[in-house]
Amino acid sequence: MKYIREKDGKRIIVEKKKHTRVWMIQAVLKWSVCISVLCLTVLLCIFLDKKLDDGKLMDKIVSTVSNIEEGDTGEKVPETETQPMIEPHVLTVCLDPGHGGTDPGCDSDGRLEKDDTWALAQAVKKEMEAQGIKVVMTREDNDTKVFLKERVAIANSSDADYYISLHRNLGDGYGNETWKAANSSKIVDDLASNVHNAVVEAGVSRDRGIKAGTDTGEDSDYYVLNNTNMPACLLEIGFINNGEDNNLYDSKMEEYAKAITQAVKDTYSAYGPTGELSTEELESTEEGGDGLFTGMTLNNPKIDNVSALSSEILNWGQGSNVDEFNRPAGTLSYQEKYKDYSADFIIPTATSDKKIYLTLDEGYEYGCTPSILSTLKEKDVKAVFFVTKPYAEKDPDLVRQIIDDGHILGNHSVTHPSAGIPSLSLADQEQEVMGNHEFIKKNFNYDMFLFRFPAGKFSEQSLAVLNNCGYRSVFWSFAYLDYDVNNQPNEAESLQKMIDKLHPGAIYLLHAESWTNTNVLGQFIDKARELGYEFALYTDILQ
Structure with missing residues (x-):
């Protein structure tokens, strides 16, 4: 068969050649392979569809093809960056059982303050932890003496919200009292008030009130209250030389533990984590005093020719002989x-x-x-x-x-x-x-x-x-x-x-x-x- 074909602007007569037998065989084989691959693909999809047991694989394939035809490239859209989860704050209390070890505290007929404060601290710790409060102890046993400086260091490094020091009293009085720092902040006032009132309601022989400073006046503070950097109070729960106070202390220990725990929770509910409070809320409401003594300079008359003086080494000791005034x-x-x-x-x-x-x-x-x-x-x-x-x-x-x-x-x-x-x-x-x-x-x-x-x-x-x-x-x-x-x-x-x-x-x-x-x-x-x-x-x- 002949036909006209235009090439390089010229018309030429071209005679179409018949396909050879070899070419036709190759063509048939190629098409057979393509059809076989297509059939196998369909069979594989049906097999997977049954395995996944959702009957939607073919729909997904069809849908994907449709999306591509409509312009969806199928590229993964970047996900929004996930922010790290912030751990919720856990209410933390530094619990300070007074004395311990070689420091017995008050002693009345063999009853030692260190034993009583340790027993109460264990009860409070158990109650607080049962209610989800983290407890940091200033001492871990009753045989170790922990210095005041170390107690303060433990408290200040604990990130605690509150510091509660447990003690007992000794003397002619009876009943319960709570101490706070002089010129304390409102949160300290509320903490001391909540804890004190809760213990009193649990049962004491006498409410001796909330006191500021020390028993010598409000111009000084107990060391642990003055040097801890979180709201703090000190409890004197009964007189260790008073029989009624001791009976109450022993019989109501669990109630005291529950009362102290609830008082802490009430304070926390009102203020939240102390780490989130402003400096003004944590600091005292009044300024401290000025005019610290910074030494002095003495104008002694100069002693000349020091080298000519005696260099004999003398060892001083006051001796035992005294005058009529005991000097x-x-x-x-x-x-x-x-x-x-x-x-x-x-x-x-x-x-x-x-x-x-x-x-x-x-x-x-x-x-x-x-x-x-x-x-x-x-x-x-x-x-x-x-x-x-x-x-x-x-x-x-x-x-x-x-x-x-x-x-x-x-x-x-x-x-x-x-x-x-x-x-x-x-x-x-x-x-x-x-x-x-x-x-x-x-x-x-x-x-x-x-x-x-x-x-x-x-x-x-x-x-x-x-x-x-x-x-x-x-x-x-x-x-x-x-x-x-x-x-x-x-x-x-x-x-x-x-x-x-x-x-x-x-x-x-x-x-x-x-x-x-x-x-x-x-x-x-x-x-x-x-x-x-x-x-x-x-x-x-x-x-």
Whole structure:
């Protein structure tokens, strides 16, 4: 067969050739393969449709084809980014069972406060956890003594919403009272009120009310209430020496636990997580006081030719001989002998002027200082704390607390040389004094002006060095073997010794690493006052 075909603008006659036999066979085979593949595909789809048991596979295939024809490319649309889930806040309470271990707290005929507070804490913890409240304990057993500083650290690192400290009372009274910080915020007021009222409703012998500050007045706070950074209150549930209070404490322990738990929940319902409260809501409603004492500079008359003075090392001790006013005879003679060197062995005063000057040496921290500071604040007594440079470097927070509480910060040398300051060259003696002085001035903006010789070892030369450095040397008229932390003296005997040695113008030296001193300090202050003694400020003698 012939036909006309146009190519490159010219018409040509083309004769169509017949397909060969081979070509036709190849064509048939190709079509057969295509049809076979199509049939197999259909059969596979029917098989899968039955396996999926939804009868919709073919519909999905048809629908997909239709969508593509209508312009749907089938590309996956990016999903909206999923935000991470925020864990809901869990109400958390730091529960502080007072005392523990070697610190028994109040003791009445063998009934110990540490045992009672531990038992109640366990009941409260069980009740709170049953109601979904997370509980952080300041101590995990009844055999370990936890220092106040450590209790505060545990609370402040726990992210707790509230801090509740459990205690018992001792004395002539009876009933229940609750303590809060002076000038507290509204949330603290409500927490204390809710907890106190709930316990009272559970049953107490007498409602002694909610109190602020300490039992000496509202110008001070208990250490744990003043230093925790969440709303806090302290419960004194009954007097441990009162039979009715003890019966109520034992029989109503479960009710007290439920009452405290519900009071916490009520406070939380009103305020929510404390972490979400504003600074104004958490802080006190009144400003703190100004005018902190930051030391002083003494203008001592200069002593010339120090090197010509005696370098003999003297070991101070008050001795046992006393005059008719119970004043150690050695202190009186040394006070007269070295009066021109700005040194105090006893405060010369009228024998009718019954004043005591309390001093504490801080060579290293053994966990007692927070308790001592708390007791002094509670009793409204100011003391002199003699610190070494390493102590100030290691425990700056305690040094700051000493200053902030209105105590005097004294210089106890840089290295506390065991052989004594006089064993050093005159230049090194001055460095022992001024090295610590400059460190405290730089880091605490405080001018120290009182010095205590390490181990009580001094010489005429060293007294002159101190005088020329602008310092007053403070010795003591009472001291005893209290500094061995591994061999602490009996508390009752030590307290009696402190009382028996009282005398006008006394300078008491106590070591602040002694748990005996820590535990009897409050009783000593009370007994001394009962005997007509006054704890005076050391700065009074310098006026």
